[in-house]
Amino acid sequence: MEVLAIIGSPRGKSNTYKAVRLVEKEMKNFGDVNLEYILLNEIDLKTCKGCFNCLRIGEERCPLKDAQIEIEEKMISSDGIIFASPTYVMNVSWLFKNFLDRFAYICHRPRLFNQSALVLTTVGSYGAKTTLEYMANAVTTWGCRSIIKLPLTVPPVGGKEEIVDQDIETLEKTSKQFYNDLVNKDILSPKFSSLVQFRLQKAIFTEAGAKIDFPKDYEYYTTKISSNYYVNANVNPIKNAVAWIVEKFLMRKISS
Structure with a gap:
């Protein structure tokens, strides 16, 4: 199985990188797994300019020419993705935030439906919960079929930076869970929240105005x-029916 690990630490091979290597070690206890690492502090991924081109007229019209397309191809061809960032001030690092910004168009036009995801953060003391919620919410909109969270505490005290003992056990259990997720892929069965997202996006981006304002999304959804x-x-069918009701309610709110 091919797993892509995207590391958002400005320190490169830091605590976050070392934590992912431990996940890799654990997963290899269960079967044949190959991890490829992308360190965002080393790869050419320029800072998003907020031009809106990728959302409106297509990601191929992004004025920044760098490793973006290569990274997307690697994500799509993988069986699973580990998204990893340290927690800085109760959120992801700026490198990881820029990574999410550069792929904002996938929120509009999801495409990672075959991929299971592990979102991982290392934290000195607190803030891991909000960081993982943010990461999970972001990649959920990209279409990932399942999301597993792994918070790891690495206190920067005593001259050592080591994962606390109780989190080592969590790492081992979560690594096995992620491995099993990669192996046992049934027919995709969307969660209710994903159905609502789909129905709402389809309703918005198939309206007449979207053909002009968001032509790439209009093309995608039609x-x-x-x-x-x-x-x-x-x-x-029951979830879909309820999602339809929620869609109609939200569309009325948007229109009013």
């Missing part, structure tokens, strides 16, 4: 998706 979800999936 020509490139299935009727019940972004891709062929096992859509629960």
Whole structure:
């Protein structure tokens, strides 16, 4: 299995990188796993300019020419992705935030439906929960079929930087859970929140005005998706019916 690890530490091979290496070691106890590492402090991924081109007219129209396309291709071809960032002031590092910003178009046009995701953060004391919630919410909108969270405490005291003992056990259990997620991939069955996201985006981006304001999204939702979800999936009819009700309610709120 091919797993891509994207490390957002400005320190490169830091506590966060070392933590992912421990995850790799644990996963290899269960089977054949190959990890490829992308260190965001080493790769050419320029700072997002907020020009809106990727959202409106397509990611290929981004004026920044760097490793963006290469990274996306690696994410799509992987079986799973580890998204890892240290916690800085109760959030991700600026490198990881820029990474998310550069792929904002995937929030509009999801495409990582075959990938399981592990979101990992290392933290000195507190703030891991909010960081992982932010990371999980972001990659959920990209279409990842499952999200597993792994917070690890690495206190910067005593001249050592080591994961606390109780978190080592969590790391071992979570690594096994992530491995099992990669192995046991059933037919995609979207969560209720993902169904609401899909129905709401489809409703917004297939309106007449979207053809002008968001032509790339209009094209995506009118020509490139299935009727019940972004891709062929096992859509629960009851969840889908409730999601339809929520969609109608939210669209009325937006229109009023």
